Amino acid sequence: MQPIRTFNVSPSLPPRLEPLRRLAYNLHWDWNVDTKDLFRRLDSDLWESSHHNPVLMLGTISQSRLLEVVEDEGFLAQMDRADRQLDDYLQERTWYQKQREQKPKECYAYFSAEFGLVDCLPVYSGGLGVLAGDHLKSASDLGLPLVGVGLLYQQGYFAQYLNADGWQQERYLLNDFYNMPLHLERNADGSELRIAVDYPGRKVYARVWRVQVGTVPLYLLDTNIEPNNTYDHDITDQLYGGDIDMRIHQEIMLGIGGVQMLKALGLKVTAYHMNEGHAAFSALERIRLLIQEEGLNYVQARQVVASSNIFTTHTPVPAGIDLFAPDKMLHYLGYYAEIFGLPKEQFLGLGRENTGDLSGPFSMAVLALKMATFSNGVAQLHGVVSRQMFQGLWQNVPVEEVPIAAITNGVHARSCVAKSTQELYDRYLGPNWSSAPPDSPLWDRMEAIPDEELWRNHERCRLDMVLYVREHLVKHLTDRGASASEIIQAQEVLDPYAFTIGFARRFATYKRATLWMRDLDRIKRLLLANKDRKVQFVIAGKAHPKDIPGKELIRDINHFIREQNLEKQVVFVPNYDIHISRLMVAGCDIWLNTPRRPREASGTSGMKAAMNGLPNLSVLDGWWDEADYVRTGWAIGHGENYDDPNYQDEVEANALYELLEKEVVPLFYEHRDSDGLPRPWVAKMKDAIRLNCPFFNTARMVGEYAQRAYFPASDRYHTLTVDNYAPAKELAAWKEKLNEHWFNIRIKDVDVSAASDIEVNQTVAVKAKVDLATLTNDDVQVELYQGAIDANGDIVNAIPVVMDYQGEDAQQLSTYTGNITYTASGLQGLSLRVLPKNPNLANPYEPRLIAWAE
Ligand SMILES: *Cc1c(COP(=O)(O)O)cnc(C)c1O
Helix, strand or coil: CCCCCCCCCCCCCCHHHHHHHHHHCEHHHHHCHHHHHHHHHHCHHHHHHCCCCHHHHHHHCCHHHHHHHHCCHHHHHHHHHHHHHHHHHHHCCCHHHHHCCCCCCCCEEEECCCCCCCCCCCCCCCHHHHHHHHHHHHHHHHCCCEEEEEECCCCECCEEEECCCCCEEEECCCCCHHHCCCEECECCCCCECEEEEEECCEEEEEEEEEEEECCEEEEEEECCCCCCCHHHHHHHCECCCCCHHHHHHHHHHHHHHHHHHHHHCCCCCCEEEEECHHHCHHHHHHHHHHHHHHCCCHHHHHHHHHHCEEEECCCCCHHHCCEECHHHHHHHHHHHHHHHCCCHHHHHHCCCCCCCCCCCCEEHHHHHHHCCCEEEECCHHHHHHHHHHCHHHCCCCCHHHCCEEECCCCECHHHHCCHHHHHHHHHHHCHHHHCCCCCCHHHHHHHHCCHHHHHHHHHHHHHHHHHHHHHHHHHHHHHHCCCHHHHHHHCCCCCCCCEEEEEECCCCHHHCCCHHHCCHHHHHHHHHCCCCCCEEEEEECCCCCCCHHHHHHHHHHHHHHHHCCCCCCEEEECCCCHHHHHHHHHHCCEEEECCCCCCCCCCCHHHHHHHCCCCEEEECCHHHHHCCCCCCEEEECCCCCCCCHHHHHHHHHHHHHHHHHHHHHHHHHCCECCCCCEHHHHHHHHHHHHHHCCCCEHHHHHHHHHHHHHHHHHHHHHHHHHHHHHHHHHHHHHHHHHHHHHHHCEEEEEEECCCCCCCCCCCEEEEEEEECCCCCHHHEEEEEEEEEECCCCCEEEEEEEECEEEEECCCCCEEEEEEECCCCCCCEEEEEEEEECCCCCCCCCCCCCCEECC
16 A cells, blocks of 8 residues: 655654764764663663664654653763763864865765665675775774765665575565664755666666764665656665666666765765776766866866776676676667767777777776776785786786785774773773774783783673574574474574684685585594584675575585584574674684685775784785784685695695694693683784784775875866866876877987996996987986896886986987996896876876887
């Protein structure tokens, strides 16, 4: 039955409790232990049953309970304190203000297909979303003028449950937006703010919801409204649901709709950050607006867009990238080619590495890379892999110079460290530990935390996790209609005092969730051997609904548990989410990760574990490859890459067993003092915190994005757009001139002062004559390129040296001089090259032109 009228009924609170409403609608409560405590105190059962959703809680709590707390002085005092804390937080003078005091107004828009902020907003699937959520939280902590842009999924990502055979089933729950911490954005006249996005043959409308994340607003688009047709209602129905056509519909809404939404909100955005390629269509829409509303031509508009665009890639394998067939691209987005004045093939070339490949698919990552002037991978190793993967986009640029930087991921400390542990750190390190940099003297105070206190706190966290897992399993089995004996068994799983190995993440096959089961005899020996050295596993994670091999891994684990009668010792916790993650990274003893290197771009759950004092036990991939894996955990293998996956599994499973048998479990159980305190283990816990928390932290990470990407991009935006875009037009014209003449540049006579036999540290003078082909010295920089020669005869690890311009000779050849010295002996090489130079370029590789000596 359709309603004839609808009402948005808001919770009715006694006036004295009005601050609760404000607190509930700002997600700051998620990383402020006092505020979270306040909601738990209000009604702890409701707090749990609402999935920690304070808005739903305030809407459903009984009037009698509200009247009770109005009389509760202690509660009111805590509420007023939380309210003041929020005020202080919102008014604080921030890191950003100190950095950018004299700058014109800025706004950074951060686009992501998913955001994992709190468990009551299930619009994320895994690490990418949690990273985006943490990015917003730290942007708020630092005071950045950042806004998030995403989609509000009616059903979100699925809830997982297992059938009796251990096979993953999916259940899609409807999100009730009106009972979530969401504000509907409205126009001045009170009507819903709406945008209309062009799709083939129709417009699709979307309204806008805001999640307030501290000072940062996250705006989410919702197409589940009239007069959209039923198909279009579903564009924002499920995260990563549907087929390839649905995917392109979603990415149009995210990218193109996102830009329109920012405009409708009146935001003057100066830097755009595309978190993964899903939002890359935003570049097309920005170009269109500059052409149609600002009168720029395509080349000029593209310059403005690229100069202010930032792209972060998270995918170290080509198979993980969104690709669209050319005919689909033209069907959905072909009208942009007309607006841009581009032939179809040239338009499709924006998403092709090799623009000459006329049948190749359209890659969102390639589009993003071509439309950004700052790009990065998410760990140092991932930077290396990305530079190799996309080297073809920068012809003749040595792979180590391919302009894809690396900004290592982090996690938001106040969101992932257990409450009691945060209080412990607050007490001994002071409240700034959650964002203090690695060189802060605060970290020396780690030693002041008594071993006993850290250990007892950790044991409490383990117990909390065990109790939660039991309760959660019982509920899951009851819902499934499991037998009474199964339910009784679930009440007793795990030993709160046993050594606990944690493994939780998405069940993508490359993560090899079953590697530890590979040798049945050996794992059974470990699990069953010694009664005073009990070992147990807690495992969780969802497979993508279409990932059958991923689901098979889940089933294999459940079969293994049953066949080996290990129900008490190995537990698969269904429906992994942020809440379960937080309990596990605090309550396990070690965090296991066994990805197939180098496929884990970064990985973040291990960082969360480290901040809670867990050593990691992991393959050297992603972030762990650059961590202090000797002092803060153990490395499985030595960072080898293998061609034969089966052989790799064999070698790495063996290495894992060796470490567990000979090092990890003994360190945990041996060397206990008379109080049962494992001092050497606790020392490792302290190292895990001290050495990882300050670096693998989104406070550091977002600061790095700000300084390396947002500030420069915003500055470029301001510089290029003054005087009605005059500098942008000039830069675009200059690039066109460059393109026209570049291929006539010739490096002519190269004069080297020494013969081929020289000594280490001997200075060699080089003089070169360059035909700049009507370009001038102001347009270029000429560089010496010196380095060792490898087995293939190529110069490697070169250090470029800029040469000095000496003027033009009678034949109009430009003369350049420079000196080199070799600091190492052996076969060394020298080359020369010319690169474009312009103060408004983000980097010399931006025009994708380079001329080498022949
Ligand atoms: C942190 C987190 C992840 C990411 O874990 P990885 O180790 O990076 O795979 C996934 N899901 C949830 C719920 C998380 O909290």
